[in-house]
Amino acid sequence: MEPRDLSDHSPYVPGRGVEEVARERGLDPDDLIKLSSNENPHGPSPAAVEAIREHADRVNQYPKSSHTDLTAKIAERWGVDDEQVWVSPGADGSIDYLSRAALEPGDEALVPSPGFAYYAMSTRYHHGEVTEYALTPDDGFAQDAETVLRAYGGERIVYVTSPHNPSGSTMPLDEVEAIADATAPETLVVVDEAYGEFADVDSAIPLVDERDDVAVLRTFSKAYGLAGLRIGYSVVPEAWGEAYARVNTPFAANELACRAALAALDDADHVEQSVETARWAREHIESELDAPTVDSAGNFVLAAVGDGERVAEAAQERGVIIRDCTSFGLPEHVRISTGTREETREAVDLLNETLADLE
Numbered sequence: 001m002e003p004r005d006l007s008d009h010s011p012y013v014p015g016r017g018v019e020e021v022a023r024e025r026g027l028d029p030d031d032l033i034k035l036s037s038n039e040n041p042h043g044p045s046p047a048a049v050e051a052i053r054e055h056a057d058r059v060n061q062y063p064k065s066s067h068t069d070l071t072a073k074i075a076e077r078w079g080v081d082d083e084q085v086w087v088s089p090g091a092d093g094s095i096d097y098l099s100r101a102a103l104e105p106g107d108e109a110l111v112p113s114p115g116f117a118y119y120a121m122s123t124r125y126h127h128g129e130v131t132e133y134a135l136t137p138d139d140g141f142a143q144d145a146e147t148v149l150r151a152y153g154g155e156r157i158v159y160v161t162s163p164h165n166p167s168g169s170t171m172p173l174d175e176v177e178a179i180a181d182a183t184a185p186e187t188l189v190v191v192d193e194a195y196g197e198f199a200d201v202d203s204a205i206p207l208v209d210e211r212d213d214v215a216v217l218r219t220f221s222k223a224y225g226l227a228g229l230r231i232g233y234s235v236v237p238e239a240w241g242e243a244y245a246r247v248n249t250p251f252a253a254n255e256l257a258c259r260a261a262l263a264a265l266d267d268a269d270h271v272e273q274s275v276e277t278a279r280w281a282r283e284h285i286e287s288e289l290d291a292p293t294v295d296s297a298g299n300f301v302l303a304a305v306g307d308g309e310r311v312a313e314a315a316q317e318r319g320v321i322i323r324d325c326t327s328f329g330l331p332e333h334v335r336i337s338t339g340t341r342e343e344t345r346e347a348v349d350l351l352n353e354t355l356a357d358l359e
């Protein structure tokens with residue numbers, strides 16, 4: 001027995017890890033600065049770590065109330081009903097739950113290109129087809145309804161990423177509304193706000209409550225520093241709430257992750273500090289890096305460096321791990337995640353040396 005034909009399914013390519021690079025280059029992992037996966041350089045909230053410790057010796061039991069407690073807390077925070085919050089293993093899990101709830105075999109999803117790879121992957125896993133709208137470097141990957149609607153052809157899902165990965169550009173809320181208006185009633189507009197905390201623009205979540213065709217993705221992986229736990233959620237229209245029980249994986253998200261997320265939500269100082277650092281660091285990269293950059297609202301900056309693979313490779317030799325954007329279809333760009341102030345300063349200096357050397 002063989003697996004079915006999976007040749008249309010590309011594996012997800014994550015940013016390179018510290019251990020992997022250190023082993024390969026014979027370096028001490030502590031000497032490396034990892035700015036390739038948009039992680040939180042401050043680590044998780046200490047309160048989240050404490051919550052994990054407190055519950056670690058009870059993981060022999062299936063999850064109990066933590067999941068409903070987390071759902072209720074998120075719902076209260078956004079002023080929506082509990083049923084509208086779909087807790088999931090990362091925002092990735094929510095993408096899967098929405099694919100399952102929205103797509104019949106052969107249905108299409110319209111995704112940004114370049115863009116986050118998992119929209120297309122999940123669509124294909126669920127026997128859907130992928131179409132694309134283009135965002136381009138010429139205008140700083142500007143996002144508006146016209147760009148999306150030009151490519152629109154009745155897809156069941158339209159994905160919007162705001163802030164956009166890998167560029168950091170945002171889609172104004174009135175443009176999201178214009179897309180939803182133009183694509184009603186057959187389309188769900190999914191606004192991915194995985195990096196929403198870092199942006200200066202408002203969340204689209206109030207739109208979810210006003211209409212029946214917008215959903216929003218959020219995660220604890222970035223500003224909350226819980227990427228390793230795989231915990232995120234979507235906020236869905238009221239009428240979709242009932243579908244959750246039919247499409248989620250049993251228990252939907254794990255106990256330690258839910259406990260940690262509950263504690264992290266209460267640690268406002270940690271999130272505030274994380275956001276402040278990211279905003280400082282992206283400005284530092286934008287102003288000090290000797291290469292053209294795209295204005296970013298996220299915890300990363302896209303830079304045009306000529307040959308991204310070569311620059312990323314040479315940067316690794318100097319101890320800085322950044323993301324070569326060839327897999328995003330941007331071979332001339334690298335994406336640099338924001339680190340602590342110290343890491344970011346050091347990384348920018350090392351990257352400038354790298355760029356000068358390669359000239």
Ligand code: PMP
Pocket residue numbers: 089090091092093116161164165192194218219220221227230231232
């Ligand atoms: N959306 C975007 C735009 C992302 O960049 C990521 C993570 N790289 C995700 C969603 C998924 O985040 P997670 O599954 O860790 O919550």
